[in-house]
Amino acid sequence: MTIEKHDLHHEFPEHHDTIHELKMNNAHFARLFDQYHEVDHEVHRIENGSENTSDAYLEDKKKLRLKLKDELYQMIKSQTGS
Incomplete structure (x- = not known):
C-alpha cells in the first residue's frame, strides 16, 4: 500500500x-504550517503501522490535518489574490 504524501508542497505545488x-x-502561518506537518507525520506513522492507535484517534487526526490544510490554503489564497 502506498501512502499518499500530504505535505503542503505536494498538495499545492503551484x-x-x-x-x-x-x-x-x-508567524501565524509558520505556526500552523509546523502543526500541520506534525499531524501529517503522525498520521503517516499510524498508517504505516509504526504507531498503534484507535481508528477514532486516526480519524480525529485526519480531520485536524484537513482543518489545518484548509486554514493554510485560505491564507495562501489571500496572499496570492486568487
Whole structure:
C-alpha cells in the first residue's frame, strides 16, 4: 500500500514560493504550517503501522490535518489574490 504524501508542497505545488514567503514572514502561518506537518507525520506513522492507535484517534487526526490544510490554503489564497 502506498501512502499518499500530504505535505503542503505536494498538495499545492503551484504555490511553492508563496508558502515559502508566508513561512518566512508570517508567524501565524509558520505556526500552523509546523502543526500541520506534525499531524501529517503522525498520521503517516499510524498508517504505516509504526504507531498503534484507535481508528477514532486516526480519524480525529485526519480531520485536524484537513482543518489545518484548509486554514493554510485560505491564507495562501489571500496572499496570492486568487
